[in-house]
Amino acid sequence: MRCSALALFAALSVSSSAMAADVSVAVTAIVEHPALDAVRDGVKEALEAAGYKDGENLKFTYESAQGNPGTAAQIARQFIGEAPNVIVAISTPSAQAVVSSTRDIPVVFSAVTDPVGAELVTSLETPGGNVTGISDMSPVVEHVALIQEILPEAKTIGFLYNPGEANSVSLLAALKAAGEPAGISVIESTASRTAEVQNAARALVGRADVIYVPTDNTIISALEAALVVADESDLPLITADTDSVERGALAALGFNYHQVGVETGEVVARILKGEAPGSIPVEIASGSNLVVNKSAAAKMGVELPEAVLARANQVIE
Structure with a gap:
């Protein structure tokens, strides 16, 4: 009986290990409203299309700063401590909080109007370092x-x-x-x-x-x-x-912000598959x-x- 219990425990342990996430993507936004929520959902959809499914081979976490820049900084520190494979920062305040806090973890920003003016990157064409993303510069x-x-x-x-x-x-x-x-x-x-x-x-x-x-x-x-x-x-x-x-x-x-999220998620997938974020040009969201x-x-x-x-x-x- 004891051997059977040990065998069952071992089987469960193997099963649990097999189900563990291969990669981790942490997402944060300055506040919850329909456009930013649509970006988050688009990111998740694009990752699944690229073969990364939450709960299977992906750990996908999300935190909102509820409109508070101080909370955005706390979330940034929390994520950096957790060391995900990529951090996605939706909106300029959240992106500034994350980018100022890490030079090592890849960061992909989204729904950021002026990435150069916000001092997230020095150039759209060659961002360098650990940062790239999608801009939503309005027409x-x-x-x-x-x-x-x-x-x-x-x-x-x-x-x-x-x-x-x-x-x-x-x-x-x-x-x-x-x-x-x-x-x-x-x-x-x-x-x-x-x-x-x-x-x-x-x-x-x-x-x-x-x-x-x-x-x-x-x-x-x-x-x-x-x-x-x-x-x-x-x-x-x-x-x-x-x-x-x-x-x-x-x-x-x-913009259709769900599509902005999909474009962002496609960039995240490229990084998960081995590309360096700093070598990926910042893109302007397509269509209006x-x-x-x-x-x-x-x-x-x-x-x-x-x-x-x-x-x-x-x-x-």
């Missing part, structure tokens, strides 16, 4: 053109952002540069925390013809607070985040989608042009 010139098409009388854009997010600061500069030739000025309104978003939006009422929300994690995670102001004030709100349109934004021209919301337009007192509706990838009624 700001196209955003200005879209605003002009929907709101031809608009002369002032209210830019709602967190000045502590490096990606938003880069996008502010890009928006000002894109608006100047079109005779459009930019008015800034800031919110450093989600609790400040509604007041920041109210500060634009009567001063801006349209609110523009970039891919700013603080604002996007509290978008409903800004939408209350937009609806009450007949102040159109347009974003760079397509997932925000279903939540009540008027329109967005931006136009999504519009007809009911939101009605609430904000806007009639969407037929040309915009006709070319939209998705029209929310």
Whole structure:
């Protein structure tokens, strides 16, 4: 009887060892909202397509910093102590926290607008070191053109952002540069925390013809607070985040963030298969989608042009 028990224990031990993960990928994001969650899910999907399945030959862990940069730094230290094969950092704050904490573990960032400006890499073409990733630099010139098409009388854009997010600061500069030739000025309104978003939006009422929300994690995670102001004030709100349109934004021209995650996961798989991260050029996410919301337009007192509706990838009624 005792021999049988020992044999069973040995068999279970062998089975458990066989099921142990061959590689480990740790993923972190600054906050949970639909776009960043879609990136995470896309990463996991791409890894499975490449032959790495969570619970079989892959240990896939995820931590959110819940919007707190201090927590992002703690997560970075935790992950580094666990020594995964690759760390995936979604969003600029999380990427900065991880990249500043390790020079050894491969890091793949995602949903980072300006990797050079955020000091994650010195060059997109030859990042070097242990870091590479996918940038989601917004097509700001196209955003200005879209605003002009929907709101031809608009002369002032209210830019709602967190000045502590490096990606938003880069996008502010890009928006000002894109608006100047079109005779459009930019008015800034800031919110450093989600609790400040509604007041920041109210500060634009009567001063801006349209609110523009970039891919700013603080604002996007509290978008409903800004939408209350937009609806009450007949102040159109347009974003760079397509997932925000279903939540009540008027329109967005931006990336499919699940696809951004898939592209990120493909880079992670290349590293797991032996490529050095520093030899993989940073890529700009491919493609962009136009999504519009007809009911939101009605609430904000806007009639969407037929040309915009006709070319939209998705029209929310």
